[in-house]
Amino acid sequence: MGEGATALAGGTDLMVEVNFGHTRPENVVALRRVEELAQWEGGRIGAGVTWRRLERDGPRALAQAARTVGSPQIRNAGTLGGNVGTASPAGDGLPFLAAVDASIELASESGRRTLRWDDFFIGVKKTARRPDELISAIQLPEALPDRQEFAKIGVRNAMVIATVYCVVTRAEDGETRVALGSVAPTTIRARRAEELISSVASPGEEDLREFARLVSEEVTPITDHRSTEQYRRHSSGVLARRLLERCLR
Amino acid sequence: MIVSFKLNGEETTARVTGPLSLLDMLRDEVGLPGSKSACEQGECGSCSIVLDGELVCSCLVLAGDVEGSEVTTVEGVAGADVLHPVQEAMHEAGAVQCGFCTPGFVVAAVDLFESNPSPTTSEIKEALAGNICRCTGYGAIIRAFEQLAGRGT
Ligand SMILES: Cc1cc2nc3c(=O)[nH]c(=O)nc-3n(C[C@H](O)[C@H](O)[C@H](O)COP(=O)(O)OP(=O)(O)OC[C@H]3O[C@@H](n4cnc5c(N)ncnc54)[C@H](O)[C@@H]3O)c2cc1C
Ligand code: FES
Ligand code: FES
Numbered sequence: 001m002g003e004g005a006t007a008l009a010g011g012t013d014l015m016v017e018v019n020f021g022h023t024r025p026e027n028v029v030a031l032r033r034v035e036e037l038a039q040w041e042g043g044r045i046g047a048g049v050t051w052r053r054l055e056r057d058g059p060r061a062l063a064q065a066a067r068t069v070g071s072p073q074i075r076n077a078g079t080l081g082g083n084v085g086t087a088s089p090a091g092d093g094l095p096f097l098a099a100v101d102a103s104i105e106l107a108s109e110s111g112r113r114t115l116r117w118d119d120f121f122i123g124v125k126k127t128a129r130r131p132d133e134l135i136s137a138i139q140l141p142e143a144l145p146d147r148q149e150f151a152k153i154g155v156r157n158a159m160v161i162a163t164v165y166c167v168v169t170r171a172e173d174g175e176t177r178v179a180l181g182s183v184a185p186t187t188i189r190a191r192r193a194e195e196l197i198s199s200v201a202s203p204g205e206e207d208l209r210e211f212a213r214l215v216s217e218e219v220t221p222i223t224d225h226r227s228t229e230q231y232r233r234h235s236s237g238v239l240a241r242r243l244l245e246r247c248l249r
Numbered sequence: 250m251i252v253s254f255k256l257n258g259e260e261t262t263a264r265v266t267g268p269l270s271l272l273d274m275l276r277d278e279v280g281l282p283g284s285k286s287a288c289e290q291g292e293c294g295s296c297s298i299v300l301d302g303e304l305v306c307s308c309l310v311l312a313g314d315v316e317g318s319e320v321t322t323v324e325g326v327a328g329a330d331v332l333h334p335v336q337e338a339m340h341e342a343g344a345v346q347c348g349f350c351t352p353g354f355v356v357a358a359v360d361l362f363e364s365n366p367s368p369t370t371s372e373i374k375e376a377l378a379g380n381i382c383r384c385t386g387y388g389a390i391i392r393a394f395e396q397l398a399g400r401g402t
Contacts (some may be wrong), residue, residue, distance in 0.1 A: 008311055008314065011310055011311060011314070012291055012306075012309050015270060015308065015309040015310070015311060016289075016290045016291065016309070018268045018270070018311075019270060019289040019290065019308060020289070020290070024267070024268060025268060028313070030311065030313075030314045030358045033301075033318075040336055043274065052303075069295065070291065070379065071291075071378045071379025072304055072378065072379050073291065073294060073304055073306045073357070073362075074291055074306070074373075075295060076303040076304055076305050077305045078311060079304065079337075
């Protein structure tokens with residue numbers, strides 16, 4: 001992509017900025033009909049794959065997230081690549097990518113490179129993508145944990161930016177991952193909580209309580225017009241515990 | 250730039266300057282004011298159209314991105330002098346108050362009934378979650394489509 005060019009996929013983030021005069025792209029690279037970006041083979045999901053398709057065919061927790069995005073109109077247009085490109089702390093697709101340690105594949109005239117999610121997302125709406133690079137795909141690991149659950153907390157069901165997003169996965173051997181969105185500048189993993197619970201074969205009430213406490217301790221939320229720091233912290237623990245319990249069922 | 254695309258089945262060209270939305274191009278350049286402009290941020294659905302087979306908000310489509318595409322607006326859901334069953338159902342159920350949201354609901358509902366001729370009430374509500382009625386006439390709108398679903402199309 002030429003420098004100074006702006007990528008346009010579904011337009012559901014970019015066009016809002018354009019309509020409100022926040023940005024006025026001079027050169028637009030329209031990706032909606034680029035077939036290669038719509039390709040999806042195994043764990044390699046093309047950047048142009050829409051929420052609609054993820055809702056239908058995605059791994060469980062990613063499909064659960066896709067189902068909650070915007071509205072039918074938004075899910076038909078919006079893509080995973082666009083969600084990754086925007087890199088909002090409230091991006092619905094991002095906790096899943098963090099939980100499974102996904103990589104972001106970038107392509108430019110000088111070749112391709114892949115960055116692990118935590119090297120790619122570097123701040124609020126900030127990524128390590130160079131201006132000449134396109135996001136070509138999202139790569140998931142070959143084997144995904146059987147148990148995976150997504151949920152978010154918001155004020156209503158449809159068309160809402162939530163206050164806490166969470167994905168919990170648990171593998172056969174007990175290895176547990178907890179990823180949370182909207183409670184720190186980027187999506188984060190609650191590593192201490194993961195470590196604690198991964199070593200417990202069948203967690204009891206005490207373990208679950210300690211797990212929730214650690215999650216609440218590890219997040220670093222802020223107070224804004226949607227919620228308070230305290231509420232986000234508390235609900236992070238509650239939500240992660242609830243999802244873990246679903247994984248254990 | 251000149252954009253050529255198929256609009257409601259007919260080859261159409263329009264001139265656009267700058268980063269114009271498809272919605273503005275339809276209303277101001279092509280002269281089809283059926284798609285309504287309200288929020289311009291994908292929230293209200295009053296600008297709903299079908300682009301290459303997908304129901305989307307035309308306010309979030311860049312005009313230049315429809316080059317070579319097929320677009321169906323509310324003007325194209327039925328023939329010139331006939332109503333689509335979806336329109337008939339809304340008319341019969343009194344599902345129109347000020348009418349501003351109606352074109353968006355019509356396009357979204359036509360899209361729903363094409364893929365699912367007898368949706369349940371919750372499927373109807375989910376399919377219309379991206380359409381807002383400021384007159385809050387949802388009761389009659391949902392009833393219209395429940396009746397249509399019962400009848401089958
Ligand atoms: C009404 C409404 C409701 C919404 N609800 C939700 C929600 O519930 N959850 C949620 O997570 N998001 C939501 N969004 C935001 C948005 O829909 C998503 O972030 C979506 O995934 C963006 O994808 P897109 O294809 O539309 O991106 P675009 O708007 O086309 O692009 C987004 C950004 O990424 C860049 N980009 C896109 N593709 C590439 C690429 N291949 N390579 C490099 N850069 C690229 C663009 O330049 C731009 O900066 C909502 C938006 C609206 C308007
Ligand atoms: S004007 Fe497009 S969704 Fe409101
Ligand atoms: S009838 Fe007035 S906005 Fe719906």
